[in-house]
Amino acid sequence: MNIKTLFFLFFLLFEGCDVARQAQQVTNLVSCDFRIQSVEKINLAGVELQNINSVNDLNISDVALILAGFASPAFPLSLQLNLEGRNPNAKEAGLNKLEWMLFIDDIQMTSGILDKPVTIPALSTSIIPVEVGLDLKQVLSGKSSIAMLNFCLNLAGVGNTPTRFKIKLKPTVIIAGATLTYPGYITVITEYLSK
Numbered sequence: 220m221n222i223k224t225l226f227f228l229f230f231l232l233f234e235g236c237d238v239a240r241q242a243q244q245v246t247n248l249v250s251c252d253f254r255i256q257s258v259e260k261i262n263l264a265g266v267e268l269q270n271i272n273s274v275n276d277l278n279i280s281d282v283a284l285i286l287a288g289f290a291s292p293a294f295p296l297s298l299q300l301n302l303e304g305r306n307p308n309a310k311e312a313g314l315n316k317l318e319w320m321l322f323i324d325d326i327q328m329t330s331g332i333l334d335k336p337v338t339i340p341a342l343s344t345s346i347i348p349v350e351v352g353l354d355l356k357q358v359l360s361g362k363s364s365i366a367m368l369n370f371c372l373n374l375a376g377v378g379n380t381p382t383r384f385k386i387k388l389k390p391t392v393i394i395a396g397a398t399l400t401y402p403g404y405i406t407v408i409t410e411y412l413s414k
Contacts, residue, residue, distance in 0.1 A: 247312035248390060251339055253407045255384050256303035256346060263296050263355070263371055264288030273377055285371070289364055294355040296374075300386060302347040302407065306339040313338040316391040320404070321351055323374070324383050329353040349386070384409065 261268040265288075266281045277285075288294040300321065306312045317333040329351060339345040359367050373382045387404035 247308040251312050252305045255409045256301045260299040296355045297352040300349045304339040305344045310341050314390040315393045318389040320387040322385040
């Protein structure tokens with residue numbers, strides 16, 4: 220057997236093992252459970268809202284930035300949503316891409332794609348950070364300034380109504396060059412949902 224034939228056989232063997240590993244990761248992904256672990260880096264019009272417990276925690280420059288946001292054509296909101304994936308399997312689970320739609324208080328805020336591979340180790344959890352950016356004026360168009368302000372205060376944990384986050388996920392995996400996308404969306408809230 221010459222060296223080229225030996226190399227070709229090794230290539231086929233490793234390619235076959237890789238396909239089997241990818242298929243196993245997909246199978247394991249189906250039984251994984253997800254929840255929103257935390258929301259952090261909340262920034263509204265240049266004001267960090269993460270550690271704001273009351274309106275009194277806002278300084279004059281914070282208030283000026285928020286008021287300028289109300290007056291400007293765009294009112295930018297950014298945050299990081301940390302998803303926690305829990306893998307009950309004895310082998311790792313994985314995906315290649317993740318489409319998502321974010322809902323806050325049952326309002327669809329924005330959507331996006333996390334275009335990088337994610338693995339969840341066997342019998343463990345993994346945090347998947349999702350960076351979110353949107354224009355609050357566009358999302359809440361038709362709402363009054365008072366309604367937008369109340370929404371922002373609730374988002375920061377200051378208002379009377381706690382903010383409810385929900386994200387819908389559509390994972391995509393690639394096996395042997397074939398792209399497989401989950402049929403429909405997986406709804407994820409702050410608690411694990413029993414299957």
